[in-house]
Amino acid sequence: MTRYIIRRLLQFIPVILISTLIVYALVFAIPGDPIRALAGDRPMSDAVREQLRQQYNLDDPFFIQYFKYIWGVFTAADFGTTFQGRPVLDIIQQRLPVTVTLALVATAIQAVFGVIAGILCTIYKDRFIDRLVQVSTVMMVALPIIAIGFLLQLVFGLNLGWFPIAGNREGLVSYLLPAFTLASVSTGIIARLLRGELVDAMQSDYVRTATAKGLKRTRVIGRHGLRNAMIPVVTFIGADLASMLGGSIVVESIFNLPGLGEQVYRSISGQEGTVVVGIVTLMVIFFVVINLLVDLLYGLLDPRIRYE
Amino acid sequence: MSNPNPEARTTPVSTAATEAGEGQKKTAEASLLADAWRSLRKNPWFIISAAILLVMLAMAIFPQLFTSEDPRACFLERNRQTPSAEHWFGTDIQGCDYYTRVIYGARNSIAVGFIVSLGVLVISLILGLVAGYFGKWVDAVISRFTDMVFAVPYILGALVFLNVIPTRGVREVAMVLIIFTWPTMTRLMRGSVISAASTEYVTAARALGAGHVTIMRRHILPNSLGPVIGYATVFIGIIIGAEATLTYLGVGLQLPAISWGLQLSDAKPYLTSFPHLLVFPLLFVSLTVFAFMTLGDAVRDALDPKSKKK
Numbered sequence: 001m002t003r004y005i006i007r008r009l010l011q012f013i014p015v016i017l018i019s020t021l022i023v024y025a026l027v028f029a030i031p032g033d034p035i036r037a038l039a040g041d042r043p044m045s046d047a048v049r050e051q052l053r054q055q056y057n058l059d060d061p062f063f064i065q066y067f068k069y070i071w072g073v074f075t076a077a078d079f080g081t082t083f084q085g086r087p088v089l090d091i092i093q094q095r096l097p098v099t100v101t102l103a104l105v106a107t108a109i110q111a112v113f114g115v116i117a118g119i120l121c122t123i124y125k126d127r128f129i130d131r132l133v134q135v136s137t138v139m140m141v142a143l144p145i146i147a148i149g150f151l152l153q154l155v156f157g158l159n160l161g162w163f164p165i166a167g168n169r170e171g172l173v174s175y176l177l178p179a180f181t182l183a184s185v186s187t188g189i190i191a192r193l194l195r196g197e198l199v200d201a202m203q204s205d206y207v208r209t210a211t212a213k214g215l216k217r218t219r220v221i222g223r224h225g226l227r228n229a230m231i232p233v234v235t236f237i238g239a240d241l242a243s244m245l246g247g248s249i250v251v252e253s254i255f256n257l258p259g260l261g262e263q264v265y266r267s268i269s270g271q272e273g274t275v276v277v278g279i280v281t282l283m284v285i286f287f288v289v290i291n292l293l294v295d296l297l298y299g300l301l302d303p304r305i306r307y308e
Numbered sequence: 309m310s311n312p313n314p315e316a317r318t319t320p321v322s323t324a325a326t327e328a329g330e331g332q333k334k335t336a337e338a339s340l341l342a343d344a345w346r347s348l349r350k351n352p353w354f355i356i357s358a359a360i361l362l363v364m365l366a367m368a369i370f371p372q373l374f375t376s377e378d379p380r381a382c383f384l385e386r387n388r389q390t391p392s393a394e395h396w397f398g399t400d401i402q403g404c405d406y407y408t409r410v411i412y413g414a415r416n417s418i419a420v421g422f423i424v425s426l427g428v429l430v431i432s433l434i435l436g437l438v439a440g441y442f443g444k445w446v447d448a449v450i451s452r453f454t455d456m457v458f459a460v461p462y463i464l465g466a467l468v469f470l471n472v473i474p475t476r477g478v479r480e481v482a483m484v485l486i487i488f489t490w491p492t493m494t495r496l497m498r499g500s501v502i503s504a505a506s507t508e509y510v511t512a513a514r515a516l517g518a519g520h521v522t523i524m525r526r527h528i529l530p531n532s533l534g535p536v537i538g539y540a541t542v543f544i545g546i547i548i549g550a551e552a553t554l555t556y557l558g559v560g561l562q563l564p565a566i567s568w569g570l571q572l573s574d575a576k577p578y579l580t581s582f583p584h585l586l587v588f589p590l591l592f593v594s595l596t597v598f599a600f601m602t603l604g605d606a607v608r609d610a611l612d613p614k615s616k617k618k
Contacts, residue, residue, distance in 0.1 A: 146593075153579065265467065
């Protein structure tokens with residue numbers, strides 16, 4: 001197990017380096033002299049220019065710039081500064097809680113609704129509720145996230161007026177619509193996944209034994225069937241948490257939530273390269289680390305899995 | 309649906325091994341397709357999505373069939389009208405007939421979907437086949453490279469990349485989407501090649517002296533194609549959604565192009581006052597994406613002899 005973890009960690013070093021390098025290269029391929037942009041119309045002396053270029057490592061070759069940057073990130077959590085002189089880490093600290101709240105609420109929603117729907121399908125297999133859930137999960141999985149976002153905004157925000165449609169000033173309530181949007185696809189997938197697994201599990205020998213012992217049906221499903229059927233669901237939820245940070249860009253800009261995703265979007269259009277690279281690097285690291293944790297969790301949950 | 313299938317899956321081996329007639333192989337393939345078609349016809353999801361797609365494709369190719377108006381004939385004096393008998397979907401901010409604009413929007417979205425899906429399919433077939441068949445270091449190199457691109461969320465990558473390109477048409481958006489979305493399908497292809505490569509008929513073909521290219525082309529490719537083809541159809545839907553999203557965010561197609569994403573992004577400030585500007589393009593995007601994804605799922609199920617509906 002320890003050897004497996006070490007090997008996986010070693011494998012992840014090049015993955016993190018190259019994928020952040022891709023982003024770094026993309027952002028700083030933006031043509032134009034940032035120092036001149038900083039000065040605007042005002043004249044700037046050569047000495048000041050030189051000093052600023054030094055400060056931002058602009059005279060180094062590209063790869064050296066990149067390694068200086070990534071070294072700063074991992075040794076000192078230094079994500080650079082914006083051209084206005086504000087540390088990027090400062091922006092991240094201010095915006096991270098919004099995105100994390102959004103991701104956690106969305107995860108809770110998909111876990112609760114997905115699992116309940118999956119169990120209902122198994123209990124009422126081939127009856128009306130099962131069919132209803134199946135049809136609605138097909139819809140949920142197949143609609144683009146942008147459509148679901150606008151639909152919820154129109155129906156529950158505008159027509160019914162139950163939830164705020166933008167911003168996060170009203171606390172947790174204002175996270176509900178965005179979180180439902182972010183969770184919708186995964187809720188459908190979880191319901192289908194769990195139904196498949198649970199229907200299989202209900203036909204297995206140990207469930208038949210449990211039923212034959214005279215256990216109640218709820219106990220058979222809850223204690224015996226669900227335990228095995230939940231393994232792929234739990235790992236799916238974990239892996240999905242990783243990709244949610246990327247999905248937050250779209251949802252946060254639809255609902256004007258001041259989180260990391262909205263900041264990335266804003267910084268890209270405002271050509272604030274350091275902010276984009278800082279946040280995206282953080283997201284990539286999250287993504288890779290969470291995926292590693294999910295793989296390890298899989299082994300803990302399912303003792304049949306052995307790491308060589 | 310299970311009966312004729314084992315036959316269909318094993319016949320190419322015997323034909324290749326004996327270098328016998330092509331005719332036998334053709335009938336075998338036909339029976340697999342006929343079998344898939346039989347199960348598709350009974351699937352209500354397939355019927356619904358195929359019907360929607362036919363309409364959408366007709367709209368993309370011959371928009372003139374659906375409307376006689378010119379989408380660029382705009383008159384400011386009739387701007388922002390709500391739906392009426394004369395303008396079914398109302399008119400937009402510039403006073404263009406919104407129904408006509410929405411109809412003409414189909415072409416760009418569906419074009420991006422097809423180009424990207426085709427491009428990604430070609431990349432995945434080649435990389436997946438090579439990685440899954442040769443294994444060892446070839447597989448390690450390709451898989452790690454796939455992991456690296458996979459670790460960059462594709463909306464994010466496309467957002468950053470497209471922002472650097474000053475003029476963006478269908479071609480540019482499609483290229484960038486291909487660059488960031490190929491890993492998923494490549495992984496799928498690699499997986500199904502690995503399971504096809506470990507079968508007995510491949511060992512038999514190798515024992516008979518077949519070369520790498522022959523084994524890959526005649527034995528592995530036909531037997532690992534099913535899930536990938538299904539996913540490629542689903543993928544068209546995903547990409548249409550992604551294109552609309554990117555255009556909505558302001559880094560996709562640009563005016564004067566007509567596209568659903570542009571209509572959504574133009575409509576956003578009028579969400580409260582003129583919701584119809586948002587609703588109609590949204591409806592069309594959703595229907596198209598839904599139809600491709602559902603059709604792809606149905607095709608994947610039909611082509612896979614092992615999947616039986618529970």
